[in-house]
Amino acid sequence: MKHLILYILPVIVYVLTFAGCSSSPDQLRCNIGIADITPEESVVLAGFAARKGLSTGIHRPLKTHCIVIENDSVRVCIISNDMMEISINMAGELREEIATQTGIPYDHIFIHSTHTHSAPRAGGSSAEKGGTNYAFVKKLRETVVRNAVQTANNKKAFIPFTIETGKGECEINCNRREKDGPCDHDVYLSHFLDKEKKPIVSLLNFACHPVSLNHRSLVVSTDFPGITVEELSKEWGNDVFYFSGAAGNVDPCGALRTDTSYTQARGMELADAVRNIRTEKIKKSNILRVSSMEVKLPFRVSKITPEIVNDHADEIKQWNAFGTWKNDVERWRSATLEKIAKDEVKNWLPFEIASVNIGGLVLFFSQGEPFNEYQTLLRENNPGITLFFIAYTNGQNSYLPSKYAFGRDAYEYEKEQMHIYIGAPYPLSAEMPVVYEMAMKQVVNDVASNQ
Structure with a gap:
């Protein structure tokens, strides 16, 4: 019997050791959750000051999409909502609730808005008690948090994944102020694949204001990104998440319309462009690294x-x-x-940015509406890295005109008037682009170096 035990013990140790080697102990894993946030009543729609009247119907239902990514030491929660924007205060409150209920660090939680101008307002008088949007905003808050918490806390549902990425071009977007002004037509695609090489989820990143439906349109809609997502999801058999890039100065080409068939056509064009993208596997890596910072963007005066x-x-x-x-x-x-x-004004505009490295795929997150040139510059400075530029994240606080725009007359609204409507205490300085560019480079370098 003694000899039998001495024989069996090494076998057990061998089996247990190599059973654990079937997957990396620090392997990347993910889980996704999607929930409906479509308003159930007529609401005030966001995005166009000239729009009059409440919504009259639903063109495309609105969703909150959540993906939680983890390895053995780090967890990250990324949410993409079919919304125009939420305030920085609301974003902070939602992140705090999610952090409390999941244990995911506050600065590892990112809440993105696709920026469709056919979604309900989430702030202002209509969102207050008794307002037309009050019930919607209550539902939005509850659903976003619940969906994220359920996604994060369902530990058995997490699936190990590898990543494929690719880049294509789509020319439905144009500079909104100058016919031949700067405009990045690149569209980025990433597939997260299970062990059978089947997509768990796909991520899209493209820079264009979702405003194919103009101010006369009164339908609730995802605008063209929802068409693209719907088409590719049906074709691929997996969920697709959409992230709007640096689109502060980029709209769909041509006149905006009330005709939803125009929106359908733009969405299908983008879907066609994505279909043509060839993806390649990123060199296997289990990195999950986060870097974030608050940037102090200068005003034109040193003291307010x-x-x-x-x-x-x-x-x-x-x-x-x-x-x-x-x-x-x-x-x-x-x-x-x-x-x-009330001592609530700083002598600079606080601006939150962050970067996440997911196995070699780098996501850059920014508040506000950066101009298109920033994503072009950031990608040029990081050749060899697949880099998603994801704006409209963790709250809306400003347009960020580029160096180019500060030297042109075509962008007077963004430079001289926008602060009135976002509640900033003063216009930004022409020195702002340099400060923002340096900060972008730093947070990306922090996660991308020695990967």
Whole structure:
């Protein structure tokens, strides 16, 4: 019997050891969750100041998409919502709730909006109690958190994956201010594959405002990205997540319309472009690395004071802008002076950015609406890396005009007027692009070096 035990023990050790080698102990794993966030009532739609009236129907249902990625030491939660935008405060509250209920660090949670201008407003008077959008916003908050928590906490559902990526071109997008202005037509695709080499989920990244439906349209819609996602999901048999890139100065080419068949055509064109992309496996790596930072973007003055705000308001309200301009400036003045009195105004614009390296696929996240040139520059500075540029993440706070735009007259709205509508205390400085570019490079280098 003693000899039998001595024989069996090494066999057991051998079996247990090599059974554990069937998958890497630090292997990348993921789980996805999707839930409906379509409003059940008529709502105020976001994105166009000239739009009048409540929504009249549903063109495409809205979804919240969540993917949680992990290895043995790091977890990351990435959410893409079919929304135009959410505030920084709302994004922070949602991230805190998800972090509390999942244990995922706050700065490892990213909440992206695809930026469709046919989704309900999530802020303002309509979202307050008694407003038309109040019930929707309540549902949005609850559903986004619940979907993310369920996705993160269902440990048995996580699947090991490898990654394939590729790049193509689609020319449905154009510079919105200049006929021949800067515009990046690249579209990026990534498949997360199971051990049978079947896609678990596919990720798309393209830079174009989802505004093929114009301000006269009153239907709830994902706009063209939803058409693309729907078409490819049916064809591939897996879920597809869409992430809008640096589209601050990029729209669909041609006039925007109320005709949903136009939206259908744009979405199908993008789907066709994605179909033609050839993907290749990224060199196997189980890296999951995160870097984030708050960038201090400079205003045109070094210190925001009541005197500065009043002088600025007195000057710009005389401009011959559109009909509500003078009233808009006065509302901005009052709100900004109130924030100064409460010590809520900084002498720079806080801007949150981050980067995540998922097995060699690098995702760059940015708040606000960076101009297209930033993603071109970031990719040029990182050759050999598949890099998704994902804007509209963790809250909306500003357009970010590029160096090029600061030297041109075509972008006066983004440079001179936008701060009135986003509640920033002053216009950004022409030195801002250099500060933002340096920060972009730093967070990407932090995760991409020695991968």
